[in-house]
Amino acid sequence: MFLKEYISDVAGALKSLFIGMKRTGYYFTHHKEIITEQYPDNRATLVLPERFRGEVVMTHNENNEHRCTGCTACELACPNGTIKIVTKFDINAEGKKKKAVDKFVYHLELCTMCNLCIQACPTDAIKMAQTFEHSVYDRSLLTKVLNKPDSKLQEGVE
Numbered sequence: 285m286f287l288k289e290y291i292s293d294v295a296g297a298l299k300s301l302f303i304g305m306k307r308t309g310y311y312f313t314h315h316k317e318i319i320t321e322q323y324p325d326n327r328a329t330l331v332l333p334e335r336f337r338g339e340v341v342m343t344h345n346e347n348n349e350h351r352c353t354g355c356t357a358c359e360l361a362c363p364n365g366t367i368k369i370v371t372k373f374d375i376n377a378e379g380k381k382k383k384a385v386d387k388f389v390y391h392l393e394l395c396t397m398c399n400l401c402i403q404a405c406p407t408d409a410i411k412m413a414q415t416f417e418h419s420v421y422d423r424s425l426l427t428k429v430l431n432k433p434d435s436k437l438q439e440g441v442e
């Protein structure tokens with residue numbers, strides 16, 4: 285009984301090995317069919333799928349203006365506290381106080397790339413970028429402020 289099981293196990297292992305080697309042998313003789321990407325050697329030519337989500341970023345125009353009003357809709361939509369909107373009050377042209385974003389704090393290390401914040405933003409201020417090489421030795425580097433220094437709200441965005 286034991287011997288029979290033993291022989292059956294060995295036969296199963298040999299069969300599995302043969303199937304694997306057959307596949308390896310096939311690609312050894314059919315180089316053109318190999319689709320494995322040679323990352324990171326192909327970094328310069330690497331094209332990611334359009335829908336790939338690498339990190340949340342805030343868009344700025346050439347005048348260093350963004351579209352974030354500091355409404356906190358993205359923060360409320362985020363299921364795991366990845367976003368913290370710090371607000372301030374600006375004085376507008378009429379001399380009135382107006383709430384504005386001071387810092388858009390984004391914890392990349394917590395982000396699941398679910399896209400809910402992007403969908404919640406009423407002004408299209410944020411989007412998904414395709415950057416993906418996020419490894420760092422210091423975890424605190426993964427906490428980012430998405431509005432650039434000295435940037436301001438684009439005129440006409442409410």
Ligand code: SF4
Pocket residue numbers: 340361362363364365366367394395396397398399400401402
């Ligand atoms: S993509 Fe999802 S997890 Fe990441 S910040 Fe937006 S809502 Fe939060």
Ligand code: SF4
Pocket residue numbers: 351352353354355356357358359369385404405406407408409410
């Ligand atoms: S990114 Fe959009 S949703 Fe988030 S605070 Fe700014 S305007 Fe509001």
